[in-house]
Amino acid sequence: MADAQEQNTRRGPGRPRQAHVTRAVLDAVVALVAESGMNALTMDAVAARAGVSKPAMYRRWPTKQDLVIAAAESRIGPLTVPDLGDFRAELRALLLSRMESYRRPGVSRLLAGVIGAAAEAGAEPGAYRDYTLRVMSETRHLLERGVSRGDVRPDVDAETAATLVAASLAFRLVGEQRLPDEALVESVVDLIGRAVGSRP
Amino acid sequence: MADAQEQNTRRGPGRPRQAHVTRAVLDAVVALVAESGMNALTMDAVAARAGVSKPAMYRRWPTKQDLVIAAAESRIGPLTVPDLGDFRAELRALLLSRMESYRRPGVSRLLAGVIGAAAEAGAEPGAYRDYTLRVMSETRHLLERGVSRGDVRPDVDAETAATLVAASLAFRLVGEQRLPDEALVESVVDLIGRAVGSRP
Numbered sequence: 001m002a003d004a005q006e007q008n009t010r011r012g013p014g015r016p017r018q019a020h021v022t023r024a025v026l027d028a029v030v031a032l033v034a035e036s037g038m039n040a041l042t043m044d045a046v047a048a049r050a051g052v053s054k055p056a057m058y059r060r061w062p063t064k065q066d067l068v069i070a071a072a073e074s075r076i077g078p079l080t081v082p083d084l085g086d087f088r089a090e091l092r093a094l095l096l097s098r099m100e101s102y103r104r105p106g107v108s109r110l111l112a113g114v115i116g117a118a119a120e121a122g123a124e125p126g127a128y129r130d131y132t133l134r135v136m137s138e139t140r141h142l143l144e145r146g147v148s149r150g151d152v153r154p155d156v157d158a159e160t161a162a163t164l165v166a167a168s169l170a171f172r173l174v175g176e177q178r179l180p181d182e183a184l185v186e187s188v189v190d191l192i193g194r195a196v197g198s199r200p
Numbered sequence: 201m202a203d204a205q206e207q208n209t210r211r212g213p214g215r216p217r218q219a220h221v222t223r224a225v226l227d228a229v230v231a232l233v234a235e236s237g238m239n240a241l242t243m244d245a246v247a248a249r250a251g252v253s254k255p256a257m258y259r260r261w262p263t264k265q266d267l268v269i270a271a272a273e274s275r276i277g278p279l280t281v282p283d284l285g286d287f288r289a290e291l292r293a294l295l296l297s298r299m300e301s302y303r304r305p306g307v308s309r310l311l312a313g314v315i316g317a318a319a320e321a322g323a324e325p326g327a328y329r330d331y332t333l334r335v336m337s338e339t340r341h342l343l344e345r346g347v348s349r350g351d352v353r354p355d356v357d358a359e360t361a362a363t364l365v366a367a368s369l370a371f372r373l374v375g376e377q378r379l380p381d382e383a384l385v386e387s388v389v390d391l392i393g394r395a396v397g398s399r400p
Binding site: 108112128168 | 237312316357376388
């Protein structure tokens with residue numbers, strides 16, 4: 001499964017072999033969760049599918065939670081939206097990129113699995129929260145750029161606005177169990193644009 | 201654990217014994233998930249803790265998914281906001297009620313468990329989605345009432361707005377792993393009020 005984002009965000013310090021192992025392992029995690037759910041995800045099953053040794057996996061991802069968060073981040077990770085001169089245009093670009101990621105096979109089940117894994121006994125507290133904050137960081141940046149530019153209200157509560165933006169597509173996918181589509185993106189851009197825009 | 205909502209939404213056809221069993225079982229589910237996570241939740245553990253027979257449980261809740269959705273619904277279920285003459289006031293009342301539910305011990309882990317359970321192999325497709333839609337239904341109603349009253353734009357996309365409202369507190373709790381508080385509620389009321397309001 002092609003995944004340029006994964007290669008960019010996860011490659012090690014210039015070792016092609018390491019990047020290949022990472023890619024194989026995270027693809028195997030996504031495929032196994034998509035096919036059979038989290039309960040079927042074992043270190044043995046991932047190692048077999050990826051064709052890597054278990055020690056190599058444990059060195060990188062000591063727990064199942066580490067593994068599923070890394071897999072989720074290989075599909076839905078940090079992104080950067082260039083300055084388009086307009087907050088709504090930038091928000092649309094961000095949400096369309098997320099929408100495409102969320103619509104990929106297995107991603108819905110993977111995200112549900114990450115959420116469930118974070119609530120299991122022994123899961124590292126904060127690992128999933130930190131991932132969420134990485135995913136949300138670009139929205140904060142777009143809001144700040146909009147305030148500087150003047151098309152976002154200077155008194156906007158950027159923290160809550162970023163929560164609404166991140167929550168919209170994620171909740172549609174995981175809570176309502178429907179794939180986010182372009183109509184949803186346009187409607188979120190309209191609602192958030194009205195909520196935070198400096199023009200009435 | 202006192203829970204008036206649970207009694208209202210879950211009682212059977214006037215049999216006090218049945219209501220008592222329901223209450224004991226769902227309280228046991230919440231307590232077990234809060235203490236040890238979903239993997240520790242077995243029919244045996246729930247039956248022992250609630251002091252009920254397993255056949256009585258299986259008749260009502262054939263699967264673990266049925267059990268955790270019923271437990272979640274006993275804590276976060278349908279609610280009704282009376283006509284307060286003002287959309288923002290009604291939205292605030294709805295969100296404050298949800299906020300209180302979300303802040304109760306064990307609810308965060310329970311919701312994460314419900315999401316995880318819905319993605320497991322063999323989980324009934326649609327059961328969690330139907331629960332989500334029940335939780336969201338009052339927001340739709342408030343938006344429609346606001347359109348009739350005139351303080352919500354008649355061209356509002358009520359479906360997306362309801363997603364944003366439901367998503368805000370749920371994502372703060374489950375995604376960002378922070379308890380929703382009154383400051384969040386006020387900020388969501390402000391943002392959604394601007395997004396859907398008929399007054400600029």
